[in-house]
Amino acid sequence: PTFRFDRSATPVAANERAARLVDPGFGRVFTDHMAVIRYAEGEGWHDATITARAPVTVDPSTAVLHYAQEIFEGLKAYRLDDGGMALFRPEANARRFNNSARRLAMPELPEALFLQSCRQLVQTERDWFPQIEGGALYLRPFMFASEAFLGVKPSSEYLYMVIASSVGAYWKGGARAVSIWVSQDYTRAAPGGTGEAKCGGNYAASLLAQSEAIRQGCDQVVFLDAVERRWVEELGGMNVFFVFDDGTMVTPPLTGTILPGITRDSIIRIARDQGITVREEKYGIDQWRADAASGRLTEAFACGTAAVVTPIGEVAEPAGRFTIGSGGTGQLTQRMLDALSAIQRGRAADPHGWLDRL
Ligand code: PLP
Ligand code: COI
Numbered sequence: 001p002t003f004r005f006d007r008s009a010t011p012v013a014a015n016e017r018a019a020r021l022v023d024p025g026f027g028r029v030f031t032d033h034m035a036v037i038r039y040a041e042g043e044g045w046h047d048a049t050i051t052a053r054a055p056v057t058v059d060p061s062t063a064v065l066h067y068a069q070e071i072f073e074g075l076k077a078y079r080l081d082d083g084g085m086a087l088f089r090p091e092a093n094a095r096r097f098n099n100s101a102r103r104l105a106m107p108e109l110p111e112a113l114f115l116q117s118c119r120q121l122v123q124t125e126r127d128w129f130p131q132i133e134g135g136a137l138y139l140r141p142f143m144f145a146s147e148a149f150l151g152v153k154p155s156s157e158y159l160y161m162v163i164a165s166s167v168g169a170y171w172k173g174g175a176r177a178v179s180i181w182v183s184q185d186y187t188r189a190a191p192g193g194t195g196e197a198k199c200g201g202n203y204a205a206s207l208l209a210q211s212e213a214i215r216q217g218c219d220q221v222v223f224l225d226a227v228e229r230r231w232v233e234e235l236g237g238m239n240v241f242f243v244f245d246d247g248t249m250v251t252p253p254l255t256g257t258i259l260p261g262i263t264r265d266s267i268i269r270i271a272r273d274q275g276i277t278v279r280e281e282k283y284g285i286d287q288w289r290a291d292a293a294s295g296r297l298t299e300a301f302a303c304g305t306a307a308v309v310t311p312i313g314e315v316a317e318p319a320g321r322f323t324i325g326s327g328g329t330g331q332l333t334q335r336m337l338d339a340l341s342a343i344q345r346g347r348a349a350d351p352h353g354w355l356d357r358l
Contacts, residue, residue: 002048003120009033009052014127021130024166026306027138031125035117035141035162039107045160048113050120053163063145063155070200071100072142074305075262076167077122077358079129079136080346086355087139088305088344090118092262096198097141103197105154106143114141117162119358128166138167138306170307171219177313177328178302180222180235181213182285184318187226188233188257195233195257202259206236218316220302224285225257231282233257235302238310239264242288243299243332248277263303263340269352270339276332288315292322299330309337 011032012020020029030053037048064070073093078086094114101108118139129137141162145155171178186209189195194202206221213221222240225231233252234240239261242250249271254260271278291297292315300312313327324330342348346355 003035003116004047004049005124006049006051017127021128021132021135021166023132024130024135024168025172026167026170027165029166031121031128031137031164031166033121033124034164035121037109037113037117037160039158039160041156045107045109045113048117050124056159056161058146059148061148061150063147063149066150067145067152068199068201068204069104069106069145069155070142071097071104071106072140072198072200073097074198075118075139075141076136076305076344077118077129077139077164078344078346079131080355080357082346084346085122085126085129085358086344086346087118087122087358088356089262089266089354090115090356092265093118093141096260096262097143100197100199101143103194104199106145106158109143109160115356117141117160119356121162121164122358125164128164130166130168132168134169134308136167138165139163140165167306171310177311177324178219179217179314179316179321180220180302180312181216181218182315182317183209183212183221183223185209186212186223187229188223188236190226191255191257193226193257196254196260198259203236210236216316218314222315230284230286232285232288234259234261238302238304238307240312241267241301241303241336242283242291242297243301243330244291245296245298247332248279249332250279250281250283252282253280261304263305263308266340266343266354267303267309267336270336270343273351274335274339285317289317289322292324298325299333300324301330301333301336303336309333309340 094111098108147155147157311329
């Protein structure tokens with residue numbers, strides 16, 4: 001299907017839009033339109049539209065409300081220094097979306113439709129880019145089981161939508177090193193579970209651990225593996241990297257329980273392009289503590305679409321806290337952030353063809 005453009009939307013007035021874009025924060029300011037595509041068994045994907053952003057009315061028995069058959073993506077469109085616009089690696093999000101769909105027994109969305117829905121929405125919302133440091137349009141494609149039926153089985157109907165949010169920095173207070181709490185009682189994903197799928201249920205399961213992190217005076221939670229409770233996996237919404245005094249980096253391998261981050265993949269490639277050794281290998285919490293104390297570990301950072309690259313300054317456990325390096329932003333962390341941002345803003349060469357210019 002090609003997208004029908006529903007012109008009935010009444011856009012927010014320009015002065016009101018400007019006011020909302022001054023300090024948008026993350027995920028609170030939404031644009032005027034959304035993309036919608038429907039799926040029904042036997043019919044396939046149909047009724048692709050760009051329409052006015054509006055509430056979705058569902059029956060109380062709708063499958064997603066009971067069994068959480070839902071997946072989503074997160075990607076950004078950037079305003080480039082030359083005035084153009086680009087999505088960052090949207091094909092990678094399209095592929096991951098379909099990997100998630102398969103795991104949740106949902107129909108795959110043709111990649112071309114995913115890309116078209118994102119591109120068309122950004123084109124439509126070109127006036128919603130915040131002209132601030134770190135500003136972007138954050139796209140949230142998602143799909144949910146929309147059949148009204150209480151039986152436990154894959155839904156026969158689905159709704160795919162893309163909404164857009166004008167965003168600034170993910171963290172309140174701007175760029176600074178964050179503190180993380182090592183979750184003791186809760187894990188995020190077990191082998192054979194849904195850890196590598198981007199499904200809402202994973203985030204529901206992480207919220208209590210995140211609340212505990214806040215209670216412990218930390219910004220974020222970091223999860224250990226569910227089997228040995230030893231290997232560092234990832235944060236609630238970010239992958240993690242470790243930097244050593246010999247200039248090498250380590251990040252946990254994609255063993256099925258962590259989300260294969262597109263930022264993670266980009267940083268591995270940028271680092272290797274720069275001649276930095278990156279090992280995808282397991283790293284234990286005991287080793288982390290010991291390496292931080294001995295100075296072998298000099299930096300750690302978290303990364304993801306929303307938070308980009310965020311230094312980890314401090315790690316907290318029941319037994320106490322330990323500091324990473326100076327507790328601030330390490331050199332290599334800054335270098336990765338700068339290199340990635342430069343590509344995303346069209347300020348540096350794009351050797352891997354990551355920008356999808358619109
Ligand atoms: N890990 C989790 C649990 C996430 O939610 C995210 C964000 O989407 C990431 C890692 C980072 O993935 P990406 O770099 O593709 O945004
Ligand atoms: C991301 O898109 O970077 C996310 O991590 C999703 C959400 C947790 C903000």
